[in-house]
Amino acid sequence: MCGIVGAVAQRNVVPILLEGLQRLEYRGYDSAGLVVLHDGLLDRVRSNGRVAELSEKSANTQGLLGIAHTRWATHGVPSERNAHPHMSRNLIGVVHNGIIENYESLRTRLTAEGYEFTSDTDTEVIAHLVHSHYVLGNTLLAATQAALTELVGAYAIGVIASDNADQIICARRGSPLLMGIGIEENFFASDVSALLPVTSRVVYLEEGDVVEVGRLAYQIFAADGNPVDRPVQVSEISNESVSLGNYRHYMQKEIHEQPQAIADTLESVCNSKSIVPGIFGAEAAASFESIDSILILACGTSHHAGLVARYWLEEIAGIQCTVEIASEYRYRTSVPNPKALVIVLSQSGETADTLAALNHAKALGHTHTLAICNVPESALIRLSQLRFLTRAGPEIGVASTKAFTTQLVALFLLTLVLAKQRGRLTPEQEQQHLHALRHLPAATQKVLDLEPQIAKIAEHFADKQHALFLGRGLHYPIALEGALKLKEISYIHAEAYPAGELKHGPLALVDKDMPVISVAPNDVLLEKLKSNLQEVRARGGELYVFADADTHIRETDGVHILQMPEHAGYLSPILHTIPLQLLSYYVALQKGTDVDKPRNLAKSVTVE
Ligand code: G6P
Numbered sequence: 001m002c003g004i005v006g007a008v009a010q011r012n013v014v015p016i017l018l019e020g021l022q023r024l025e026y027r028g029y030d031s032a033g034l035v036v037l038h039d040g041l042l043d044r045v046r047s048n049g050r051v052a053e054l055s056e057k058s059a060n061t062q063g064l065l066g067i068a069h070t071r072w073a074t075h076g077v078p079s080e081r082n083a084h085p086h087m088s089r090n091l092i093g094v095v096h097n098g099i100i101e102n103y104e105s106l107r108t109r110l111t112a113e114g115y116e117f118t119s120d121t122d123t124e125v126i127a128h129l130v131h132s133h134y135v136l137g138n139t140l141l142a143a144t145q146a147a148l149t150e151l152v153g154a155y156a157i158g159v160i161a162s163d164n165a166d167q168i169i170c171a172r173r174g175s176p177l178l179m180g181i182g183i184e185e186n187f188f189a190s191d192v193s194a195l196l197p198v199t200s201r202v203v204y205l206e207e208g209d210v211v212e213v214g215r216l217a218y219q220i221f222a223a224d225g226n227p228v229d230r231p232v233q234v235s236e237i238s239n240e241s242v243s244l245g246n247y248r249h250y251m252q253k254e255i256h257e258q259p260q261a262i263a264d265t266l267e268s269v270c271n272s273k274s275i276v277p278g279i280f281g282a283e284a285a286a287s288f289e290s291i292d293s294i295l296i297l298a299c300g301t302s303h304h305a306g307l308v309a310r311y312w313l314e315e316i317a318g319i320q321c322t323v324e325i326a327s328e329y330r331y332r333t334s335v336p337n338p339k340a341l342v343i344v345l346s347q348s349g350e351t352a353d354t355l356a357a358l359n360h361a362k363a364l365g366h367t368h369t370l371a372i373c374n375v376p377e378s379a380l381i382r383l384s385q386l387r388f389l390t391r392a393g394p395e396i397g398v399a400s401t402k403a404f405t406t407q408l409v410a411l412f413l414l415t416l417v418l419a420k421q422r423g424r425l426t427p428e429q430e431q432q433h434l435h436a437l438r439h440l441p442a443a444t445q446k447v448l449d450l451e452p453q454i455a456k457i458a459e460h461f462a463d464k465q466h467a468l469f470l471g472r473g474l475h476y477p478i479a480l481e482g483a484l485k486l487k488e489i490s491y492i493h494a495e496a497y498p499a500g501e502l503k504h505g506p507l508a509l510v511d512k513d514m515p516v517i518s519v520a521p522n523d524v525l526l527e528k529l530k531s532n533l534q535e536v537r538a539r540g541g542e543l544y545v546f547a548d549a550d551t552h553i554r555e556t557d558g559v560h561i562l563q564m565p566e567h568a569g570y571l572s573p574i575l576h577t578i579p580l581q582l583l584s585y586y587v588a589l590q591k592g593t594d595v596d597k598p599r600n601l602a603k604s605v606t607v608e
Pocket of ligand 1: 301347399
């Protein structure tokens with residue numbers, strides 16, 4: 001959470017910082033601020049609101065060097081006094097993404113040393129700590145390095161001093177940070193998207209790196225304090241891919257990008273005649289031979305992808321699979337099975353609980369680990385033995401959409417690899433599955449074409465406060481995902497149940513004001529699901545059924561049907577996700593909420 005950006009140039013950096021912040025807003029958006037060096041003074045502007053407000057407030061601000069921050073509050077309420085940058089005696093300015101765990105003891109000590117704290121944040125201790133080392137005569141680099149040795153926790157920081165017009169120091173440990181290399185100007189940011197308007201040449205920093213960033217040169221120091229060279233890479237992410245284009249919201253854009261994202265994720269198998277373990281890494285074949293079960297760890301939407309995979313893995317590959325919420329797993333006493341393959345699923349690859357769960361699993365003796373992730377440079381990818389990169393492209397809307405469906409594609413590929421290795425897939429079946437996968441982008445597009453009908457259905461939800469989602473089997477996790485999407489962006493209280501559980505409690509809630517949304521694929525559970533729907537109808541509940549074409553559920557009074565174009569067999573959960581994404585999007589439009597930046601949430605949850 002939180003995004004930081006910094007720039008040192010021969011031109012006014014304020015527009016660069018503001019554009020960067022705007023692109024980082026998905027990481028947190030409750031307040032924003034910047035500080036630039038101008039005429040030997042630190043000129044700070046902060047706003048208890050969005051970057052747009054900060055832009056207005058900083059219309060007359062300028063400087064050739066500066067740092068900026070967009071915040072998702074952890075320590076201290078969202079307010080101007082808690083907004084970054086934090087300063088120490090007008091000499092040092094700091095922006096920070098992460099959490100300093102020992103800030104209370106540092107704050108007590110620094111207060112005793114005479115430092116006055118003006119915020120409730122953990123970050124302010126960094127500013128005073130750097131100050132305390134800087135006034136001893138250390139360079140800004142040395143003062144920052146000394147301060148960092150005293151910090152416990154996670155950070156990506158930028159530091160400037162009012163008497164240093166040529167350098168910014170940035171550093172990372174536990175939070176992402178990269179540098180952007182320009183011509184006689186250099187930058188750093190939490191994410192490459194922030195820098196694309198000024199450069200696509202980037203250096204991904206490693207854990208513990210500290211960098212002295214100047215206009216003409218920069219020097220990276222590794223965790224051991226020694227100078228180190230890191231490769232300059234040209235980012236493949238285009239500026240267009242992080243722009244809104246003709247769409248109204250990123251979420252809508254990203255929903256519509258799913259056919260392409262799925263096709264890109266399938267690229268490794270699209271032209272091959274068979275599916276091989278190597279797509280998960282060079283050591284995958286050997287690793288998969290020696291495993292006897294699977295443990296999937298993830299949070300949020302990624303957790304739902306894991307729940308779908310459990311059905312596939314057990315049914316198709318015949319391998320026992322457990323799925324656990326990462327934040328639960330990391331703190332409970334579990335019985336490790338070293339022969340289990342631990343899969344961590346994450347769009348961002350920087351979710352703190354998922355990273356900690358992976359480290360916890362490794363500490364328990366798990367050696368077979370696989371990360372399925374959308375960000376190649378992420379910590380999760382680096383920490384795992386095996387890896388598969390989904391190719392969804394940058395996802396900016398806080399509510400995850402294309403990252404989810406591409407995770408499902410990756411997990412289905414894994415299922416096929418394991419099924420084949422275990423002799424549970426005939427060559428004919430393998431070809432059928434590959435054919436179905438190749439058809440998936442086109443099938444997804446057909447579902448997207450239902451958008452106008454779904455927008456109409458959404459009108460029925462404008463005045464609703466609650467909603468119930470039902471699914472069975474493979475589609476129960478899709479009901480969970482539909483409910484999560486609706487609550488995230490429309491703030492309607494939504495719950496999902498396996499339809500068979502209806503009569504064990506939730507049926508008591510059903511009346512004419514409680515819409516019931518049902519995912520109804522034409523699978524073996526269809527007849528049972530139909531009976532569950534009758535139970536709802538008999539209690540006056542309004543039903544919205546997302547049904548496959550051949551399910552023969554008829555539209556009657558109180559029963560609204562959305563016919564899906566085709567039945568996709570095992571891949572059906574991927575197709576059935578899309579109308580639920582669109583439904584929540586259009587309900588949010590009805591409600592007038594901030595679709596891409598729902599209240600209280602953030603895209604990358606880098607805190608526990
Ligand atoms: C946040 C996001 C969700 C996401 C979850 C897990 O809650 O708002 O969209 O599903 O984090 O994120 P990850 O990057 O690990 O998939």
